[in-house]
Amino acid sequence: MEITAVNVLFLSLLEAAVSVYFFPHVFPKHALATFFLLFALAQGIAWCFHKLVIYPFFLSPLRHLPRPPKGSWPLVGHGFVLFGRPPGEPFLRFLKETRNDGLIHFRGFFNRDRLLLASPAAIADVLVHRSYDFEKPAWTREFLRKFLGDGLLMTEGDEHRHQRKQIMPAFSFRHIKELYPVFWSKSIELCKVTKRDLCDKPDRVLEIAHLSTQVTLDIIGLAGLGRDIGSLRNNDDELITNYEEILEPTTEKAVYFLLHLLFPPWFMGALPWKLNERVKITTSNLERICGEFVAEKKSRMKMESQQNVDILSILLRSNNFSDDGLVDQLLTFLAAGHETTSSALTWATYLLSTHPEVQARLRAEIHEQIPDPKALADPNFDVATLLESLPYLNAVCNEVLRMFPTIPISARVAIRDTTVCDHFIPKGTVIQVVPWATNRDPALWGPDSEKFVPERWIDETGRATMNGGADSNYSFLTFLHGPRSCIGERFARAELRALIAAFVGEFKMQMANPEEKVRPGGTITSKPMDAMRLKLEPVSWGH
Template identity: 40%
Template sequence: MIPYRLITAVALGGAYLLSSGRIPQWTPFGFLPTFVALWAVQSLAYAFWAVILYPKFFSPLRGLPEPSGNSWFMGQFGKIRASPTGVPMLEWINSVPNDGLIRYLSLFNQEKLFMTSPKALAEVLVTKSYDFVRPGPVRFVLGRILGDSLLIAEGDVHKMQRRNLLPAFAFRHIKDLYPVFWTKAREGVQAMTEEILKGAALNGQPGGRSGVIEASSWASRITLDIIGVAGLGRDFNAIKDPGNPLTEAYARLFKPSRQARTLQLLGLITHPRLVALLPVKRNGDIDASAHHIRAVCANIIQEKKQKLAEKERTDVDILSLMTFLAAGHETTASSMTWAIYLLAKHPEVQRRLRAEVREHLPPPSGADDAASSISSVDIDKMPYLNAVCNEVLRYYGPVPLTPRVAARDTTILGQRVPKGTQVVLVPWAINKSEAMWGADALVFNPDRWMPGPDDADRRAAASGGATSNYAFMTFLHGPRSCIGMSFAKAEFACLLASWIGRFEVELHNKEELDESRIEIKGGVTARPAHGMYVKATVVEGW
């Protein structure tokens, strides 16, 4: 990023001195032409230094391993831009020999430092976690939607917020929410069943039990209702009413479009704050959606405060234990989308999971009191369900890449890392590192999480057979790890059990059996750009 303020200040000062008459031969040029000339010369000089000289001849990181095929001016940016987020790093982690650090060059040869080993990850995430912060542009983009939440707070503010919120996410509180998860999962399954059966009848198939559904939108609606009831004490009715304003607001925020991708690229070249000022439709959608979501949350929080002030008992939910909740539904919805895709690709895993679910859980169409009978114990006693959930979260983590920037001069693995160096944490690469997961790292295999008969096998299954806890980066680690991990995993397990217990799914577009044929949209989470359409068949007997 060009230091515009410094360049502008020097240009202003220089223009004043040169046009003030102290250098007679320069005076005829005037102040404005002199300012423009000085600003342009400085900018070009700085650009030459930043794009060519520094990364190629002076950077302390230039001796680190890096991928081949760099463009002279753009490094690996062409490949990164053409691929889903995290995919190039997955290739590099398994093909570029390294000792824990890989340097690669991006747009205009900006240096990026990619962590590839447990020791490097431990330094960035744990022992030196506050040496590395979210980049300012990323904080601005997230802040447009989330406000000053835990997700973008730094330093002492982050420590204070996390300390205050941690008790609400303790497992003793999360376990009380399993009936909520299951109730909403049942409601979603029943609504999907009705849509499939009605669709079959309308298509001239009376008695038909199959239909095409878009898994991603259904997952979003159900998880939105779950976070509403479990986290905010309000039912948004997104399952029953897909057109309600809150559902549409979230859909607009996360909808991929050519204009969104163009604005994202402009944000890399300039700054997202400037891009946000452009009078284009995408900015209007973001502002309107964020305003509506904040208004809904503010209204709910005000209601809760009033009840607490009047000493009324509120519902059993997370917000009853704190005054603010920075949680969402997009990550779990993304996980559900990929779970349905992977199970459609692996019907033998799907059948095995369905058998376990039907053996241990009541059918969604059963009596209403069946919801209250589902507890954390019921979910925990299904080892294959938990194995499948863990493997989905490993194979397609909802957040493929998390950026950081060095807030001060520091080191990683003894390597000097100057202030301002961009650091990337890439769950999509770490979670499939052959060095940490073995030769089958790129294979979807839930059995890696299945406990064996002896203690050694059980310990290996707890980590999926990986050589380090840092091999599983879906929820990160350390002070910046996902505070809602227990909530998300419990919600995911209940949702997946209900869907697979009721439906047999297969891909509607058979070309997507080849994963390279799926266009994945970027953004905060990774999802199929054009949705995930599957043929769902209502399986009898449950």
């Protein structure tokens, strides 16, 4: 049994009572409180010494695993790697510097054991073979629940299995194929809005991250809710304003998130921090907006004769969710559904702007295979088959997702004693799952692992591959794997294909400041720390 602070206090009280009762000549009764405090102090010191020194250095079954060669501090261990920028970069350094057989052991704050998954086999064990032996850490779920409710991302165990089974039909291959016209129409609208905005910019420079957020929110609105939010036409949309406030990658928000890893929610909520008030306001706004969406959708479905294919309609027809349950799912889909692809599109424009030869080759393929973008708006045109058949487009999308995984770092906690790669893992061990590090690991991707090379996703015959030359599918962690993998992977990939194809087909891109060093940041997702300013030049297409 694990000894806790409560156990220590109880044992100290018991010791003081027994001492006073049986040895009154040594421990007088009137000094019971004093002896209790003395016993508690002694027990507390012994307990802390055991937790901080004896167990981690002499008893932990993980202490013999390979550890990073440098960077550890007394009591802090390697805890500061969680603050590293770009998020996940320190873990990539661990992979490069530490010889291992699948697991790297390091100590976090207060010498708590942590493990980094360092091989496809270890990743497969945690995410697939023993996935339900691990859960998201309670502190992470508590923090994210503020923004995502109790949707699919927050549930665990049987409840997660049930919710995923009910939601899966909305993300089937057939359903995603039906949504391609929505993706393409909104991608073309993005291009039109961008051209309009360029008319007011003599220097032809625009901030692309905001536009990316607008278009992906519009897409999840139509595909997820059957409702055109229209944020591309309305810069002051309440929904996008609240999401941009929450997801803006500031240093203050990064510190706010990391402090939630160290201190309990009640303590963080009691701090006189203005950000606490803003979080309450924005999350309340999002819950209210999603509640209005659900009520509006239920009312409209009673009047509509044909069945809609949007995700909310499918969930409503299933009759498996209460109104509050639907609001929780919407909070998850709206946040995850627009933020993931928004981030990916922003990084795609950055990588293409800094690799003009890749951009030119991609544009040539798009213009050759799609001579007239308006033809894809025909409801009888098979947009899905066309876009999924373009090898270089898919190679670029895969390479963007490899280099800039939307969620660069995640964690799991063992909820029972288990094993990973035949190593015993005690209950309570924190496991780091780091897509940023795995996706860039030179042991898996070769010496050019940190370079933007779309060609790695095309074989000798010119056809697209799904492994990028890596030996294992577990070398690519952007969408994770197994029962907890991203349920919206097909949705996100299809959306990104359409957005990149349309935008590259319409614009030549370069960085507004070629000397700018773009810094990845963000708290949960990977976003540029500063605005992504691009110089855009419209090109002739379909005229």
